[in-house]
Amino acid sequence: MIKKSIGVSNDTESARTVAMLVQIASRYQSSINILQENKTVNAKSIMGMMTLGLVPGQQLEITAEGEDEQSAMTSLEEYLVGTAN
Numbered sequence: 001m002i003k004k005s006i007g008v009s010n011d012t013e014s015a016r017t018v019a020m021l022v023q024i025a026s027r028y029q030s031s032i033n034i035l036q037e038n039k040t041v042n043a044k045s046i047m048g049m050m051t052l053g054l055v056p057g058q059q060l061e062i063t064a065e066g067e068d069e070q071s072a073m074t075s076l077e078e079y080l081v082g083t084a085n
Helices: 017-024 045-054 067-082
Strands: 002-007 030-037 039-042 059-065
Touching: 002 067, 017 045, 017 067, 030 045, 045 067, 059 067
Parallel strands: none
Antiparallel strands: 002 059, 030 039, 030 059
16 A cells, blocks of 8 residues: 655646546556545545545645555646646
């Protein structure tokens, strides 16, 4: 299992951005969860992700567990911090 704290710099307030995050997570076999404050959600669940109310500048703890966990974590991190422009 990989656990990583990631600062969000993407425009995560839009539903389209959250939907893309779910699509990215869904590409992987690994179990992927996102912890925000005291709430943990499955990153592959659009309804769960929408309940987080993600905002730029927020710190998230992401866990990935499975055969492709490293690739999953890399893709999620690149998306969250690399597409702010």
